[in-house]
Amino acid sequence: xxxxxxxxxxxxxxxxxxxxxxxxxxxxxxxxxxxxxxxxxxxxxxxxxxxxxxxxxxxxxxxxxxxxxxxxxxxxxxxxxxxxxxxxxxxxxxxxxxxxxxxxxxxxxxxxxxxxxxxxxxxxxxxxxxxxxxxxxxxxxxxxxxxxxxxxxxxxxxxxxxxxxxxxxxxxxxxxxxxxxxxxxxxxxxxxxxxxxxxxxxxxxxxxxxxxxxxxxxxxxxxxxxxxxxxxxxxxxxxxxxxxxxxxxxxxxxxxxxxxxxxxxxxxxxxxxxxxxxxxxxxxxxxxxxxxxxxxxxxxxxxxxxxxxxxxxxxxxxxxxxxxxxxxxxxxxxxxxxxxxxxxxxxxxxxxxxxxxxxxxxxxxxxxxxxxxxxxxxxxxxxxxxxxxxxxxxxxxxxxxxxxxxxxxxxxxxxxxxxxxxxxxxxxxxxxxxxxxxxxxxxxxxxxxxxxxxxxx
Numbered sequence: 001x002x003x004x005x006x007x008x009x010x011x012x013x014x015x016x017x018x019x020x021x022x023x024x025x026x027x028x029x030x031x032x033x034x035x036x037x038x039x040x041x042x043x044x045x046x047x048x049x050x051x052x053x054x055x056x057x058x059x060x061x062x063x064x065x066x067x068x069x070x071x072x073x074x075x076x077x078x079x080x081x082x083x084x085x086x087x088x089x090x091x092x093x094x095x096x097x098x099x100x101x102x103x104x105x106x107x108x109x110x111x112x113x114x115x116x117x118x119x120x121x122x123x124x125x126x127x128x129x130x131x132x133x134x135x136x137x138x139x140x141x142x143x144x145x146x147x148x149x150x151x152x153x154x155x156x157x158x159x160x161x162x163x164x165x166x167x168x169x170x171x172x173x174x175x176x177x178x179x180x181x182x183x184x185x186x187x188x189x190x191x192x193x194x195x196x197x198x199x200x201x202x203x204x205x206x207x208x209x210x211x212x213x214x215x216x217x218x219x220x221x222x223x224x225x226x227x228x229x230x231x232x233x234x235x236x237x238x239x240x241x242x243x244x245x246x247x248x249x250x251x252x253x254x255x256x257x258x259x260x261x262x263x264x265x266x267x268x269x270x271x272x273x274x275x276x277x278x279x280x281x282x283x284x285x286x287x288x289x290x291x292x293x294x295x296x297x298x299x300x301x302x303x304x305x306x307x308x309x310x311x312x313x314x315x316x317x318x319x320x321x322x323x324x325x326x327x328x329x330x331x332x333x334x335x336x337x338x339x340x341x342x343x344x345x346x347x348x349x350x351x352x353x354x355x356x357x358x359x360x361x362x363x364x365x366x367x368x369x370x371x372x373x374x375x376x377x378x379x380x381x382x383x384x385x386x387x388x389x390x391x392x393x394x395x396x397x398x399x400x401x402x403x404x405x406x407x408x409x410x411x412x413x414x415x416x417x418x419x420x421x422x423x424x425x426x427x428x429x430x431x432x433x434x435x436x437x438x439x440x441x442x443x444x445x446x447x448x449x450x451x452x453x454x455x456x457x
Contacts, residue, residue: 023053024086024103029066029076031059036092036244037075043095052102072311073280077101091264091280092244140297141248141260145197147232148250148258149176149223151289152193152204155186161255163290164194164221165299166231168333173222174229175330177321178289179304180212180219188212192221197258200227211328216274217304218316218324219289232291234334235298237318241265246295247279249313251287251303263292266312275317282306283313 028044030037048054059066059074069078072090079087079101087101147166152159164178176194183190192207205223212219235241245265252258267278279292283306292301292315301315325331 024079024081025053025055026098026101027055027057027069027078027080029057029059029069029071029074029078031074033060034074039092040075043093043098046095047098052099140293140295141250143230144232144248144250144291144293144297144299145258145260146199147230148197148252148291150195150197150252150255150258151176151178151182151207151221152195152255153182153186154191154193156190157185160185161252161286162288163251163258163286163303165250165291165302166196166229167234167299168330169225169229169231173224174231175210176207176221176223177234177291177299177302178219178221179302179316180214180217181304182289183209183212183219184214192223194221194223196225196227196229198225198227198229201225201229202227211324213324216316216320216324218302218321220324220328232293233298234321235294235300235318236335237322241268241277241294241300241318243267247292247300248295249279249281249283249287249290249292249303251283251290253284254286256286258290263313266310268317271314274323275319276304277301277315277317278307278310278312279315280312282308282311287313 026047028040030040044054044056057065057069059071066076069076069080069085071078074090075092076090077088077093077098078085081103086103089097089101144165149164149166151162151164153162160182162178162182164176166174167177168175188209192209193204194207195201195204205225207221207223210220210222243265247263247265249261249263250258251261261281263279263281265277266280269275270278277292277300279301283290283303287303290303291299292303292313294300301317302321303313304316305314306312307314322331322334325334
């Protein structure tokens with residue numbers, strides 16, 4: 001049982017059936033805008049018809065209740081007994097899985113609801129916690145892990161960690177795909193150390209930046225491994241990614257060794273700008289630039305940012321990735337083949353006449369990063385308030401500790417106009433405190449209609 005399961009709900013049972021408040025009750029948290037919640041409605045009605053105690057909580061109308069139930073994604077199910085959460089799941093699930101959450105069966109209903117036809121089970125939602133890895137896809141995950149590298153980017157003011165993925169290797173040189181904002185502070189001129197997680201890899205190897213694009217937030221670099229290294233396949237844009245598709249990510253949390261996290265695709269192009277994906281599970285520092293993969297192990301995205309409130313990550317999608325590959329005239333390397341070659345650094349080439357990885361000039365950034373002083377000045381405008389929310393205090397504390405090395409992406413969601421497309425922006429060139437104040441004031445002036453979220457990488 002995790003920490004959330006031990007959460008004490010002081011008033012949660014107030015909405016439980018009055019006849020037996022001490023019996024287990026399933027709380028179903030939903031919202032009108034949630035597509036998967038609508039898909040689960042027949043299953044919930046079937047539970048109620050079968051005599052199982054179910055309390056429906058609308059997250060929009062009862063946000064405090066949803067918060068006490070520690071809801072991170074919708075639809076959410078919480079089994080509460082004697083004021084404690086004893087079982088939970090999030091995302092689309094089956095009738096049998098929900099029934100299994102009850103410690104005892106209800107009294108038989110004399111008029112049970114007809115059972116719907118069996119359907120293939122697909123677990124979907126905004127929380128990756130319930131996702132399981134199937135046995136036949138474990139090899140794909142291990143291959144993706146072996147193709148992942150830890151990046152240490154050194155600039156005049158220090159260094160930062162990120163993640164990259166080897167997407168091509170030829171003639172003893174490996175091509176790494178990562179995010180562009182890792183190189184904002186160094187302006188593309190800093191030293192890069194690459195550490196691989198492939199079998200036989202040992203120590204850091206010097207890397208060379210080929211190109212980075214801050215608008216699309218993607219980048220390419222190379223390094224020369226002295227061990228066998230197999231690249232992953234990039235899925236081509238003509239093979240569509242679908243909402244609800246099973247996925248996983250690989251990244252280096254805070255510069256640690258790479259780990260695999262199960263996920264799924266929540267939405268496609270929710271934000272304006274370059275093509276983007278949103279996947280369940282908010283990444284943390286160090287996973288920037290890491291790969292998003294489908295269940296077969298094909299790379300389908302690059303980690304750019306996170307939205308902690310929705311518990312999901314923001315990823316550069318395939319069209320965004322291929323736009324950089326096409327610009328550098330190497331997109332042909334990633335179409336029409338099923339696998340990438342395996343090479344060893346300094347090993348004799350088996351095909352000397354074959355094309356080598358082309359030289360690509362370094363591209364200059366479209367805008368420099370805000371300085372630590374700029375960020376500190378902006379945080380000072382509101383740091384004296386005693387009415388800050390816990391989230392606001394958390395942001396300020398992070399800025400105080402890491403302001404000089406933070407890259408900030410703003411994700412805008414219109415709550416008053418759900419049909420409006422969200423948008424993602426990076427901060428402009430050395431934003432002034434006045435600009436930041438106007439952004440925050442404009443958001444607050446909407447009476448809660450606009451929520452501004454920033455994620456430091």
